[in-house]
Amino acid sequence: MSFAPNAEAGLRLVFLRGLEMQARLGVHPHEKAAPQRVVVHVELAVDDDSAPDGVGEDDLRRVVDYGKVVRAARATAAEGHTLLVETLAERIAVAALQDSRVRCARVTVEKPDAYADVAAVGVTIERRRR
Numbered sequence: 780m781s782f783a784p785n786a787e788a789g790l791r792l793v794f795l796r797g798l799e800m801q802a803r804l805g806v807h808p809h810e811k812a813a814p815q816r817v818v819v820h821v822e823l824a825v826d827d828d829s830a831p832d833g834v835g836e837d838d839l840r841r842v843v844d845y846g847k848v849v850r851a852a853r854a855t856a857a858e859g860h861t862l863l864v865e866t867l868a869e870r871i872a873v874a875a876l877q878d879s880r881v882r883c884a885r886v887t888v889e890k891p892d893a894y895a896d897v898a899a900v901g902v903t904i905e906r907r908r909r
Contacts, residue, residue, distance in 0.1 A: 782822050782885055786831035790882065793843045795821040800853055803860040804867060804890070811860060816892055817867075818899065819852050823875055824883040843878055851875065864888045864902045872906040883907045 784792045798821075801814035825843050829835030851874040861867045872884040889901035 782824060782883070784827075786827065789827050789830045790824050791827040791830070793823040793825050793845070793848075795819070795845060795848055795852070798849060798852055800856050802856040802867065804856075804862075804864060806862050815890065817856065817864075818889040818891055818901075819856075819871065820887040820889075821848055821852065821871065821875060822885040823848070823881045825878075826880045826882065843880060847878075848875055851877075864890065864900075865904060868902055868904045869906065872904060876906060876908055881908065 782792055784790060798819040800817060800819070802817045803814050804810060804817060805815065823843060827835075828841060835841055852871045855870045855874055856867060858870075861870075868886040868888045871888070872886045875881055875884040875886070883905060884907075885903060885905045887901060887903040889899040891899040893900045
């Protein structure tokens with residue numbers, strides 16, 4: 780499944796970019812001692828009921844709530860210490876898939892402060908509705 784908007788497949792792309800938050804994340808002792816800054820990006824392939832050629836009703840009930848995605852990501856990060864960025868990304872993706880309109884979730888978690896001479900390290904994962 781592509782993460783580009785695809786009207787023929789009845790999909791739109793919903794995204795959240797650059798959500799910065801503190802998370803207790805990592806395997807090293809200094810990472811276990813205190814939270815660190817992480818940056819989260821979420822892309823969702825979402826059913827588009829007005830595709831391929833229509834305009835949907837101008838009503839919030841037909842779209843994914845960005846605020847709900849943000850709150851779910853923050854809540855997931857706040858659940859306690861997580862060893863792996865992969866696990867945090869997977870948990871955020873599973874939370875996004877709770878909305879039945881989301882067919883696929885791609886989540887990137889970056890640790891921008893892991894190395895002084897590297898912009899960021901992290902992972903991108905995908906999870907699909909079965």
